[in-house]
Amino acid sequence: MSNIDPASGYQAYGNSPGPERSLRNQAAARRTALAICTVADVAAGLLGLWIVLYLLDANQGNAFVDFVRGAANWLSGWARDIFTMDTEGLRVALNYGLPAGVYLLIGHGIAARLNRV
Numbered sequence: 001m002s003n004i005d006p007a008s009g010y011q012a013y014g015n016s017p018g019p020e021r022s023l024r025n026q027a028a029a030r031r032t033a034l035a036i037c038t039v040a041d042v043a044a045g046l047l048g049l050w051i052v053l054y055l056l057d058a059n060q061g062n063a064f065v066d067f068v069r070g071a072a073n074w075l076s077g078w079a080r081d082i083f084t085m086d087t088e089g090l091r092v093a094l095n096y097g098l099p100a101g102v103y104l105l106i107g108h109g110i111a112a113r114l115n116r117v
Contacts (some may be wrong), residue, residue: 033111038108046071047100053094072096075103 050072058065076099083094 029114033114036107036114037111040103040111043075043103043107044100045073047096047103051093051096051100055089077097 024057046068053065053068060066060069076096079095079099079102081095082098085091085092085094
């Protein structure tokens with residue numbers, strides 16, 4: 001009884017994982033990175049859409065415009081009124097554009113890091 005092999009289904013310490021496990025981990029990392037990129041892109045897209053709708057003076061009573069405004073307000077809540085200036089359009093563009101840029105930068109940065117693994 002000198003069998004020191006691990007029980008079936010378990011990997012011994014010091015051994016590298018098999019190629020199929022490595023491929024599964026890479027695929028899972030890619031799927032996670034894609035999901036993070038998608039969430040960051042949608043968040044930035046909503047913020048950018050609100051900037052465009054505001055600058056084009058969209059009908060504030062419209063249900064779609066109201067939805068986009070509410071989503072943009074929620075997404076940019078942490079950056080509310082960082083920039084206070086007299087020009088209303090520039091204030092909206094900066095106060096909603098900054099969070100959009102931050103979401104893109106952080107989301108794509110995390111995704112790039114996951115894809116390197």
